[in-house]
Amino acid sequence: MNKHELINSFSRLGELMNSLGENKPHSLGLPCDNLSYEQFNLAIEREIFHNGWFTEELVRLSLCNLANWLNEKTLENWLSNYPIAETNKTIAVIMAGNIPLVGFHDFICVLFAGYKIQVKLSSDDNRLFRFIYQALLDIDPRFENKIQLADGKLASFDAVIATGGSASLLHFQSYFSKVPHIFRGNRSSVAILTGKETNEELCALGEDIFLYFGRGCRNVSHLLLPKGFLLNTFFEQIISYSDVINNKKYGNNYDYHKTIHLMNLENFLDNNFVLMKESEALHAPIGMIYYHYYEDPAEITSYLEIHQEEIQCIVGNDYQAFGSSQQPQIDDYADNMNTMDWLHNLGYN
Numbered sequence: 001m002n003k004h005e006l007i008n009s010f011s012r013l014g015e016l017m018n019s020l021g022e023n024k025p026h027s028l029g030l031p032c033d034n035l036s037y038e039q040f041n042l043a044i045e046r047e048i049f050h051n052g053w054f055t056e057e058l059v060r061l062s063l064c065n066l067a068n069w070l071n072e073k074t075l076e077n078w079l080s081n082y083p084i085a086e087t088n089k090t091i092a093v094i095m096a097g098n099i100p101l102v103g104f105h106d107f108i109c110v111l112f113a114g115y116k117i118q119v120k121l122s123s124d125d126n127r128l129f130r131f132i133y134q135a136l137l138d139i140d141p142r143f144e145n146k147i148q149l150a151d152g153k154l155a156s157f158d159a160v161i162a163t164g165g166s167a168s169l170l171h172f173q174s175y176f177s178k179v180p181h182i183f184r185g186n187r188s189s190v191a192i193l194t195g196k197e198t199n200e201e202l203c204a205l206g207e208d209i210f211l212y213f214g215r216g217c218r219n220v221s222h223l224l225l226p227k228g229f230l231l232n233t234f235f236e237q238i239i240s241y242s243d244v245i246n247n248k249k250y251g252n253n254y255d256y257h258k259t260i261h262l263m264n265l266e267n268f269l270d271n272n273f274v275l276m277k278e279s280e281a282l283h284a285p286i287g288m289i290y291y292h293y294y295e296d297p298a299e300i301t302s303y304l305e306i307h308q309e310e311i312q313c314i315v316g317n318d319y320q321a322f323g324s325s326q327q328p329q330i331d332d333y334a335d336n337m338n339t340m341d342w343l344h345n346l347g348y349n
Helices: 005-022 032-052 056-067 072-079 104-112 128-141 141-145 166-176 197-216 230-235 241-245 248-263 298-304 339-345
Strands: 090-096 117-119 147-149 159-163 179-184 188-192 220-226 275-278 288-294 311-315
Touching: 005 056, 005 072, 005 104, 005 128, 056 275, 090 104, 104 117, 104 159, 104 179, 104 339, 128 141, 128 147, 141 241, 159 166, 166 179, 188 197, 188 298, 197 220, 197 230, 197 241, 197 311, 220 339, 241 248, 248 275, 248 339, 288 298
Parallel strands: 090 117, 090 159, 117 147, 159 179, 188 220, 188 311, 220 288, 275 288
Antiparallel strands: none
């Protein structure tokens, strides 16, 4: 498949994903029949029964965000520096399951780099992607020779892209270190406040924190605050996100960490849907936000340097805009490693 054919196929897929993301009725021109569309739609509605973190709203949001990449102009611009030379080499992609379809970017990178792909889905997110796979087959049956969904053990691959938590990272290093690889472990994001933020910006920061219940590497889990910053101001602006506590899984995390901190007589703040604790640690557990104060900008620089291998995004007026951390562009690569460059430098194509 040449570049034009791939761009055309994924542009059509983008139309389908956007339609499902916006919960529109099936319409002519979409690359699936009405029955398949309704089955996909029903799967979206019922996903929460398989994974309590994946609410219908968040699944549809993920589909819309991914669909934003899948149009002819965006794909042409992204691929302008990458010629596609097809190869019989296969890249195995082990996907995480913390956010709906979180491995989709690796998926399109491998295919647009000219490789075949062997996909190992997370047990937490192993249903939605199968509908996308089927839609691609409906668009162009040749994808059957390009994509393999591995239900068992991975085999016959030439390189690996693997994403997971700390325990998974040890597994990746043990089993796949002898082949070319990208391994991604736990990362988190920080917000740097100056005290001059508007109420609207503080409210937008709430989206960086709470979207996907704070489970993504692009979610802010730590705040750097100027000395004297009034946390009540922040609490007032994030109250619109209080509905997170109604999710059973999030609520259980919140209750657990609150109980542990009460039993240990530790100091923390509580607004009945999120806990805040003063700590220089980067990774806060679900249901909590860590924060610490700074007096000199040099302290910010030092903190960012110390944690540079653990930080995914930096949010703030001098950094990435508040409210945008979960809206990556197609050329925003995880862990600041350009996946397309890496694939092309493998020398297989």
